Amino acid sequence: MQQNTYSAKVMEHFQNPRNVGEIEDADGVGNVGNPVCGDIMRLYIKVKNDMITEAKFQTLGCGAAIASSSVLTELVKGKTIAEAMTLRNDDVVKALGGLPDVKMHCSVLAEQALRKAIEDYRSKHGGAKKKEEKT
Numbered sequence: 001m002q003q004n005t006y007s008a009k010v011m012e013h014f015q016n017p018r019n020v021g022e023i024e025d026a027d028g029v030g031n032v033g034n035p036v037c038g039d040i041m042r043l044y045i046k047v048k049n050d051m052i053t054e055a056k057f058q059t060l061g062c063g064a065a066i067a068s069s070s071v072l073t074e075l076v077k078g079k080t081i082a083e084a085m086t087l088r089n090d091d092v093v094k095a096l097g098g099l100p101d102v103k104m105h106c107s108v109l110a111e112q113a114l115r116k117a118i119e120d121y122r123s124k125h126g127g128a129k130k131k132e133e134k135t
């Protein structure tokens with residue numbers, strides 16, 4: 001999908017971003033930054049029974065980065081960790097109705113923030129390597 005302008009959905013998420021803020025008792029936090037543009041993104045997730053129940057973000061960045069973060073929090077809620085791991089920046093772009101080519105990296109930042117938050121969750125809860133046996 002090639003375009004040079006922001007879609008209405010991007011503008012809407014930029015002007016009215018969902019789930020902005022911090023989750024103080026987050027189960028996972030992902031911090032990422034793009035060294036070229038200098039934009040930074042922090043994603044917080046709450047996980048219950050292997051499902052992401054809450055997601056919030058703090059993004060210091062461009063409009064596309066804010067819109068990507070916002071739509072990402074909507075996409076991941078209700079997903080299992082395994083499902084969330086399959087989420088790609090293309091899914092973010094699709095949910096936003098496209099992004100200008102020069103802004104694709106902003107959606108990659110959202111994918112990376114999600115990965116990092118999941119890695120953080122797994123490192124804290126040991127879910128990556130060993131699955132606890134539940135009886």
Ligand code: FES
Nearest residue numbers: 037039062065106
């Ligand atoms: Fe770098 Fe948007 S310009 S994240």
